[in-house]
Amino acid sequence: MIRDRGIARLTAREVAGLAGVSEASVFYHYKDRFGLLQAVFEEGLKPLRALAEGGVHPGADPREVLTLYGNTLEEFLDGVLPLIAAAQSDAELRDSMEAYMAEHDLGPHRGVRAIGDYFAAEQAAGRARADFDPYAVAMMFIGACYTRASQRETPLPSIALPPLERIIDSIVALMAPAGRSV
Amino acid sequence: MIRDRGIARLTAREVAGLAGVSEASVFYHYKDRFGLLQAVFEEGLKPLRALAEGGVHPGADPREVLTLYGNTLEEFLDGVLPLIAAAQSDAELRDSMEAYMAEHDLGPHRGVRAIGDYFAAEQAAGRARADFDPYAVAMMFIGACYTRASQRETPLPSIALPPLERIIDSIVALMAPAGRSV
DNA sequence: GTCTATAGGTTGATAGAC
DNA sequence: GTCTATCAACCTATAGAC
Numbered sequence: 540m541i542r543d544r545g546i547a548r549l550t551a552r553e554v555a556g557l558a559g560v561s562e563a564s565v566f567y568h569y570k571d572r573f574g575l576l577q578a579v580f581e582e583g584l585k586p587l588r589a590l591a592e593g594g595v596h597p598g599a600d601p602r603e604v605l606t607l608y609g610n611t612l613e614e615f616l617d618g619v620l621p622l623i624a625a626a627q628s629d630a631e632l633r634d635s636m637e638a639y640m641a642e643h644d645l646g647p648h649r650g651v652r653a654i655g656d657y658f659a660a661e662q663a664a665g666r667a668r669a670d671f672d673p674y675a676v677a678m679m680f681i682g683a684c685y686t687r688a689s690q691r692e693t694p695l696p697s698i699a700l701p702p703l704e705r706i707i708d709s710i711v712a713l714m715a716p717a718g719r720s721v
Numbered sequence: 722m723i724r725d726r727g728i729a730r731l732t733a734r735e736v737a738g739l740a741g742v743s744e745a746s747v748f749y750h751y752k753d754r755f756g757l758l759q760a761v762f763e764e765g766l767k768p769l770r771a772l773a774e775g776g777v778h779p780g781a782d783p784r785e786v787l788t789l790y791g792n793t794l795e796e797f798l799d800g801v802l803p804l805i806a807a808a809q810s811d812a813e814l815r816d817s818m819e820a821y822m823a824e825h826d827l828g829p830h831r832g833v834r835a836i837g838d839y840f841a842a843e844q845a846a847g848r849a850r851a852d853f854d855p856y857a858v859a860m861m862f863i864g865a866c867y868t869r870a871s872q873r874e875t876p877l878p879s880i881a882l883p884p885l886e887r888i889i890d891s892i893v894a895l896m897a898p899a900g901r902s903v
Numbered sequence: 904g905t906c907t908a909t910a911g912g913t914t915g916a917t918a919g920a921c
Numbered sequence: 922g923t924c925t926a927t928c929a930a931c932c933t934a935t936a937g938a939c
Binding site: 548625628640641644651680686695700701 | 725726727728729730803805806807809810811812814815818819822823826828829830833850852853854856857858860861862863864865866867868869871872874875876877880881882883887888890891892894895899
Binding site for chain 2: 922923924925
């Protein structure tokens with residue numbers, strides 16, 4: 540409901556109607572509107588925790604690592620971004636979600652750290668240029684995924700951003716040590 | 722009001738109180754709540770149009786170009802992102818803003834195009850590696866700015882993403898032709 | 904746990920005087 | 922153009938029967 544009609548239309552009445560129960564049941568289970576929304580958010584943010592917990596295997600092929608992580612991240616963001624945007628509609632909700640994310644240490648910095656650590660290990664093993672900044676490139680990679688997912692939320696007709704594959708190709712090429720470029 | 726209390730609390734009554742006029746005046750000038758919000762959005766999106774119109778000078782120093790564009794973009798996003806998020810709270814608002822952005826051809830693709838074109842020109846002039854993909858790197862740069870600005874919206878304590886300067890340094894180093902690395 | 908009924912409050916919007 | 926007064930609609934939340 541949040542995704543296609545917006546959180547403003549997410550009333551107890553509508554939820555009850557869609558669930559085929561009475562309005563009072565909604566309040567019985569979730570206490571109040573805030574409790575209902577909090578439950579929605581905690582449920583919706585779960586996959587993001589799963590992503591944060593899933594590590595990136597060191598030593599693996601860069602293209603494979605980035606493809607898997609990027610696709611997974613974008614998929615999760617597609618599900619989660621509408622909720623994050625919705626939470627901005629009310630200060631109380633926003634602060635509550637902020638506290639939840641702080642408590643579970645969620646945020647883009649997790650992706651930057653995961654991919655950055657991987658890049659740094661590759662570099663230490665001599666599989667990346669010396670002037671390749673692991674965390675700066677990781678930040679850009681996460682940023683590209685984030686922006687692509689954000690733009691899908693308000694789909695503008697026939698305007699496409701560069702596909703993930705092209706971004707990954709570019710990173711792989713740029714990180715390759717001199718004289719051994721792909 | 723949207724920025725610090727959320728769009729849900731942006732009622733005609735509150736606006737009137739803050740403006741020191743009566744509630745009826747608000748409706749007289751903006752017809753209805755939708756008209757009021759539309760006016761807010763059109764006003765708030767103006768700086769974004771200005772950025773889209775301001776070109777990037779070809780031939781200029783990469784570090785200067787990226788620093789100016791990146792800072793300007795982040796500054797504008799800081800002002801505009803709360804509005805974009807707020808518009809997601811209601812389907813009607815969201816569609817209206819989407820139409821506005823489509824009409825004026827706004828969106829991250831504009832930044833990718835502007836910076837990508839600049840990179841492509843640098844490459845054509847021999848000032849960038851051959852295996853440097855102008856538009857992929859532009860996408861990552863815009864993405865980093867976008868993500869940094871987005872994260873500032875819900876400030877999580879003591880968690881910092883890599884600063885813009887470090888990202889720019891990284892790009893400058895990576896684009897430098899072999900044998901002439903910075 | 905679920906229902907019906909309803910209280911209590913807020914909001915968008917209008918009417919009509921000035 | 923601005924005001925006061927007011928309404929109808931809607932929403933959250935609760936009471937109480939089953």
